[in-house]
Amino acid sequence: xxxxxxxxxxxxxxxxxxxxxxxxxxxxxxxxxxxxxxxxxxxxxxxxxxxxxxxxxxxxxxxxxxxxxxxxxxxxxxxxxxxxxxxxxxxxxxxxxxxxxxxxxxxxxxxxxxxxxxxxxxxxxxxxxxxxxxxxxxxxxxxxxxxxxxxxxxxxxxxxxxxxxxxxxxxxxxxxxxxxxxxxxxxxxxxxxxxxxxxxxxxxxxxxxxxxxxxxxxxxxxxxxxxxxxxxxxxxxxxxxxxxxxxxxxxxxxxxxxxxxxxxxxxxxxxxxxxxxxxxxxxxxxxxxxxxxxxx
Amino acid sequence: xxxxxxxxxxxxxxxxxxxxxxxxxxxxxxxxxxxxxxxxxxxxxxxxxxxxxxxxxxxxxxxxxxxxxxxxxxxxxxxxxxxxxxxxxxxxxxxxxxxxxxxxxxxxxxxxxxxxxxxxxxxxxxxxxxxxxxxxxxxxxxxxxxxxxxxxxxxxxxxxxxxxxxxxxxxxxxxxxxxxxxxxxxxxxxxxxxxxxxxxxxxxxxxxxxxxxxxxxxxxxxxxxxxxxxxxxxxxxxxxxxxxxxxxxxxxxxxxxxxxxxxxxxxxxxxxxxxxxxxxxxxxxxxxxxxxxxxxxxxxxxx
Amino acid sequence: xxxxxxxxxxxxxxxxxxxxxxxxxxxxxxxxxxxxxxxxxxxxxxxxxxxxxxxxxxxxxxxxxxxxxxxxxxxxxxxxxxxxxxxxxxxxxxxxxxxxxxxxxxxxxxxxxxxxxxxxxxxxxxxxxxxxxxxxxxxxxxxxxxxxxxxxxxxxxxxxxxxxxxxxxxxxxxxxxxxxxxxxxxxxxxxxxxxxxxxxxxxxxxxxxxxxxxxxxxxxxxxxxxxxxxxxxxxxxxxxxxxxxxxxxxxxxxxxxxxxxxxxxxxxxxxxxxxxxxxxxxxxxxxxxxxxxxxxxxxxxxxxxxxxxxxxx
Numbered sequence: 001x002x003x004x005x006x007x008x009x010x011x012x013x014x015x016x017x018x019x020x021x022x023x024x025x026x027x028x029x030x031x032x033x034x035x036x037x038x039x040x041x042x043x044x045x046x047x048x049x050x051x052x053x054x055x056x057x058x059x060x061x062x063x064x065x066x067x068x069x070x071x072x073x074x075x076x077x078x079x080x081x082x083x084x085x086x087x088x089x090x091x092x093x094x095x096x097x098x099x100x101x102x103x104x105x106x107x108x109x110x111x112x113x114x115x116x117x118x119x120x121x122x123x124x125x126x127x128x129x130x131x132x133x134x135x136x137x138x139x140x141x142x143x144x145x146x147x148x149x150x151x152x153x154x155x156x157x158x159x160x161x162x163x164x165x166x167x168x169x170x171x172x173x174x175x176x177x178x179x180x181x182x183x184x185x186x187x188x189x190x191x192x193x194x195x196x197x198x199x200x201x202x203x204x205x206x207x208x209x210x211x212x213x214x215x216x217x218x219x220x221x222x223x224x225x226x227x228x229x230x231x232x233x234x235x236x237x238x239x240x241x242x243x244x245x246x247x248x249x250x251x252x253x254x255x256x257x258x259x260x261x262x263x264x265x266x267x268x269x270x271x272x273x274x275x276x277x278x279x280x281x282x283x284x285x286x287x288x289x290x291x292x293x294x295x296x
Numbered sequence: 297x298x299x300x301x302x303x304x305x306x307x308x309x310x311x312x313x314x315x316x317x318x319x320x321x322x323x324x325x326x327x328x329x330x331x332x333x334x335x336x337x338x339x340x341x342x343x344x345x346x347x348x349x350x351x352x353x354x355x356x357x358x359x360x361x362x363x364x365x366x367x368x369x370x371x372x373x374x375x376x377x378x379x380x381x382x383x384x385x386x387x388x389x390x391x392x393x394x395x396x397x398x399x400x401x402x403x404x405x406x407x408x409x410x411x412x413x414x415x416x417x418x419x420x421x422x423x424x425x426x427x428x429x430x431x432x433x434x435x436x437x438x439x440x441x442x443x444x445x446x447x448x449x450x451x452x453x454x455x456x457x458x459x460x461x462x463x464x465x466x467x468x469x470x471x472x473x474x475x476x477x478x479x480x481x482x483x484x485x486x487x488x489x490x491x492x493x494x495x496x497x498x499x500x501x502x503x504x505x506x507x508x509x510x511x512x513x514x515x516x517x518x519x520x521x522x523x524x525x526x527x528x529x530x531x532x533x534x535x536x537x538x539x540x541x542x543x544x545x546x547x548x549x550x551x552x553x554x555x556x557x558x559x560x561x562x563x564x565x566x567x568x569x570x571x572x573x574x575x576x577x578x579x580x581x582x583x584x585x586x587x588x589x590x591x592x593x594x595x596x597x598x599x
Numbered sequence: 600x601x602x603x604x605x606x607x608x609x610x611x612x613x614x615x616x617x618x619x620x621x622x623x624x625x626x627x628x629x630x631x632x633x634x635x636x637x638x639x640x641x642x643x644x645x646x647x648x649x650x651x652x653x654x655x656x657x658x659x660x661x662x663x664x665x666x667x668x669x670x671x672x673x674x675x676x677x678x679x680x681x682x683x684x685x686x687x688x689x690x691x692x693x694x695x696x697x698x699x700x701x702x703x704x705x706x707x708x709x710x711x712x713x714x715x716x717x718x719x720x721x722x723x724x725x726x727x728x729x730x731x732x733x734x735x736x737x738x739x740x741x742x743x744x745x746x747x748x749x750x751x752x753x754x755x756x757x758x759x760x761x762x763x764x765x766x767x768x769x770x771x772x773x774x775x776x777x778x779x780x781x782x783x784x785x786x787x788x789x790x791x792x793x794x795x796x797x798x799x800x801x802x803x804x805x806x807x808x809x810x811x812x813x814x815x816x817x818x819x820x821x822x823x824x825x826x827x828x829x830x831x832x833x834x835x836x837x838x839x840x841x842x843x844x845x846x847x848x849x850x851x852x853x854x855x856x857x858x859x860x861x862x863x864x865x866x867x868x869x870x871x872x873x874x875x876x877x878x879x880x881x882x883x884x885x886x887x888x889x890x891x892x893x894x895x896x897x898x899x900x901x902x903x904x905x906x907x908x909x910x911x912x
Contacts, residue, residue, distance in 0.1 A: 012480040015449035019402035028399040118383045125377035126400040127369040334770040335740040463645040489770045492799040570881035577877040581893040595772045
């Protein structure tokens with residue numbers, strides 16, 4: 001019997017396998033974006049804000065559901081309302097503030113470091129286009145904003161089913177919710193992120209960008225009101241954050257939600273709002289592509 | 297040239313009134329290619345065009361036969377780039393970001409972690425790979441940049457001043473690593489202002505000046521000369537006399553002689569003269585023009 | 600009288616048992632040496648203490664212990680002596696929004712130069728930045744920044760100049776010009792201390808080197824003399840010949856040859872005495888009818904000397 005020995009070269013290995021598709025690369029960028037925003041694979045303190053905001057977003061829902069279910073258990077189903085205290089449409093009003101804060105912080109966190117630290121050079125040398133990068137980044141933001149909006153809604157939905165005692169009935173009796181809630185979440189995303197992304201495209205500091213965005217969101221409200229009063233009512237379109245309220249109002253057919261906002265006060269139709277938001281999104285997209293083409 | 301890895305035809309690029317590249321025609325074979333030129337001579341512009349990051353004003357460029365302007369993604373899937381400046385997010389670990397870089401280059405995630413680990417070990421960052429890139433020193437960042445450039449197994453790597461900021465040991469390691477890249481099946485374009493580094497690692501040189509191609513040939517051809525250089529230990533006079541008597545032309549500087557003679561075996565002649573005169577030999581060899589001499593001559597020609 | 604190569608006979612900068620620590624970390628440890636007119640190369644691995652030493656010599660940091668004398672003055676008694684000193688730091692310590700000329704003139708004014716505009720013009724011309732001096736520094740390439748920094752350090756006509764990686768970013772022609780400039784400054788009697796990692800270039804600039812490792816003085820003096828001081832490391836010489844083994848085995852008969860190695864048909868010999876080998880080789884080759892095409896000492900370069908200093912063999 002012969003004895004054999006061999007050494008294996010632990011040096012560099014060439015990769016001869018199959019290369020992934022461009023779609024897979026885009027998803028990689030999306031995942032990286034999600035991790036970056038949520039502070040995953042990073043220091044613990046990066047997780048405080050995003051996860052804290054998630055908690056704030058879902059807490060009222062949990063409290064509401066928990067309270068009523070508990071009451072039902074204690075006092076019996078007859079004594080307790082079989083509908084939730086906070087309705088789905090009402091809840092958007094709560095979520096809305098949280099998503100505003102979230103977008104204010106997440107959009108800059110997503111876009112600015114890559115630019116400021118010149119990571120775009122790495123992206124630029126890889127087989128992906130500027131559009132791939134931007135779509136993937138915005139995609140990460142989309143996923144998270146949707147999660148923020150939908151998670152508490154899901155809790156309310158499930159809670160409602162438990163309270164009513166009749167799951168199937170709950171579902172069939174609330175079919176409208178199945179389109180209203182997702183569309184409402186998309187409306188919030190569309191109305192909140194365009195400006196945030198534009199600001200993040202040329203401000204150099206994350207905190208600064210977040211601050212500008214929040215300030216802008218607050219200021220445009222009274223300014224739009226004043227301008228609408230003083231001259232054309234169409235100036236009401238400038239109140240950036242009111243659009244989401246108007247659209248939620250229309251989607252859930254509950255005029256009270258947006259009644260005191262400039263848009264409703266100036267009788268701006270929700271469709272005008274949709275057009276405005278869409279135009280803003282297209283403008284943001286064009287602006288971002290032009291800006292990033294020069295950098296990559 | 298059959299297997300040119302890089303080719304350019306009438307390549308020109310202007311930025312407004314500045315002509316960055318002008319009518320560049322070249323073909324470069326696989327191997328280790330030095331890219332040399334003044335600041336603003338067009339090196340960075342050429343690299344960016346090859347990576348498909350910039351469109352030429354005129355002409356075309358191909359990498360592995362793929363047109364860089366029409367199919368930039370095709371080029372980039374086979375090329376790695378090590379930029380000169382910073383390019384890392386400070387809050388990610390080296391392992392994490394290099395693994396991500398691999399995925400961006402088209403590697404499946406099942407492979408990317410393992411390859412990131414291997415490549416970081418190769419560049420000497422095995423122990424630091426779980427630390428944040430923001431904490432890395434300049435030398436460590438250089439190594440990480442190289443890791444990022446080769447992790448996705450490219451066929452060609454473009455290196456922009458790879459030894460910048462490294463101390464002598466680090467430079468030695470980096471230059472040795474660059475030499476080994478061709479053993480790993482990669483061609484290398486090494487752009488640097490330190491000509492001695494280029495002479496040490498490259499076998500082909502592309503020289504640019506004010507946007508025009510000055511030289512594009514094997515290093516050996518650039519260095520070739522018909523002179524023999526001898527450095528002696530003592531007074532060279534007897535040697536010089538013996539050589540000139542035999543009809544050689546000799547130029548002397550201190551103890552260094554440069555000897556030219558047609559139709560003669562200078563090596564044997566010099567050996568014999570040294571043996572006869574008893575003058576000690578310090579060094580002997582075919583004279584090699586330094587890249588610096590060639591570069592300076594070219595620069596002054598165009599100044 | 601000191602005869603150690605760490606000291607020069609006409610020093611302009613002297614340090615005696617100089618130390619600097621930052622908390623627990625000792626950056627410079629008990630350094631004693633001096634510098635004089637001419638160019639001295641300052642070498643060492645990263646973290647050896649070179650930058651800390653230069654900063655102390657320029658008065659930017661106080662020593663923790665020890666003595667520093669600049670132009671026969673104790674800087675702690677007379678801070679003004681630093682007006683005769685110029686420092687070109689490695690980092691980008693320039694103002695982006697100023698033009699090159701403004702930056703240099705500003706430096707001249709700060710240094711109390713009598714005619715700042717004229718001094719600035721002179722300094723800018725010396726580094727070859729006349730054409731670009733009117734442009735803002737933020738548009739400068741790395742090499743241009745480096746040169747304008749040198750101009751900024753030259754503007755007060757310093758007797759002593761510290762240069763930390765001065766060629767960083769400069770292209771090959773600019774490098775040659777800068778080295779020429781440093782040589783002419785040194786020939787004017789100035790003291791230049793250049794710290795650089797590109798040893799091949801330090802060789803072209805400096806006739807004397809000071810090497811630091813871990814904050815301590817590891818070697819000083821002329822590079823070939825330092826090499827000779829490694830008496831236990833024989834010289835390595837490469838020999839290309841048509842019949843290398845024949846020559847190799849003949850060489851082994853001579854006691855001056857320590858070892859002979861044949862790698863890819865090329866002879867590498869180790870010898871204790873380059874001179875003896877140099878006198879032996881032509882005769883031996885002729886007697887054996889061996890054709891020599893290359894004889895090259897392999898470890899005389901500053902890079903090799905440095906490697907021995909830091910790593911032993």
